[in-house]
Amino acid sequence: SLSEVRREVLVGQQLTEILPTIFSDQKRTVAVVIQDSAELRATGGFVQSIALLTFEQGKLTDVKMLKPDDISTALSGIVAPPEEITQFLKETQWFVRDANWNPDFEVTAKQIAWFLDKGTGTQVDGVVALNTSSLAQIVGVFGSVKLSDFGDAEITDKNLSERAFSSAKASLTENDPALSDKNFLESVFVAVL
Numbered sequence: 001s002l003s004e005v006r007r008e009v010l011v012g013q014q015l016t017e018i019l020p021t022i023f024s025d026q027k028r029t030v031a032v033v034i035q036d037s038a039e040l041r042a043t044g045g046f047v048q049s050i051a052l053l054t055f056e057q058g059k060l061t062d063v064k065m066l067k068p069d070d071i072s073t074a075l076s077g078i079v080a081p082p083e084e085i086t087q088f089l090k091e092t093q094w095f096v097r098d099a100n101w102n103p104d105f106e107v108t109a110k111q112i113a114w115f116l117d118k119g120t121g122t123q124v125d126g127v128v129a130l131n132t133s134s135l136a137q138i139v140g141v142f143g144s145v146k147l148s149d150f151g152d153a154e155i156t157d158k159n160l161s162e163r164a165f166s167s168a169k170a171s172l173t174e175n176d177p178a179l180s181d182k183n184f185l186e187s188v189f190v191a192v193l
Helices: 002-022 068-074 083-089 105-120 132-142 160-173 184-192
Strands: 028-036 046-056 059-066 126-130 145-147 153-155
Touching (some): 028 105, 028 132, 028 184, 046 184, 059 068, 068 105, 105 126, 126 132, 132 184, 145 184, 153 160
Antiparallel strands (some): 046 059, 145 153
């Protein structure tokens, strides 16, 4: 259908922007923002974690997973939030978890890159966002992935959204410290890598 072709063209356009960064002869770092679609934000969901992927001559050489709260804590001083965040979320400080507030992804990518630079000292060459739906599509390419952090659960494109929701609900309601340290969507991303 026309909508499927349009979606594929848009994905192709996005890939043509990031692939030269990945397949450069130089060392490059790309930030992958993992977003939970169950809690809406303008670019696809609440920021659950950020993966820093380092490529050298087109090969993935390093993966570093970051928690948004750790990045925000490392910042010196207070970052004033956009007016909308103060108005709707009642926040007086801007945190990485809300850096994707702007629906223009180019603006959001620059903001996330700024937070990474100021909070970790890491300058990135590109920013990519994955939400629950896009992770499900990637898992669908592989058929399934197993999550050792979640009792070897087999995740497919069909059950990923439901499992993500169940995992988030369990970590909020069961008061289990072990659950709070486990990020379901991050685990799916790592399994895919």
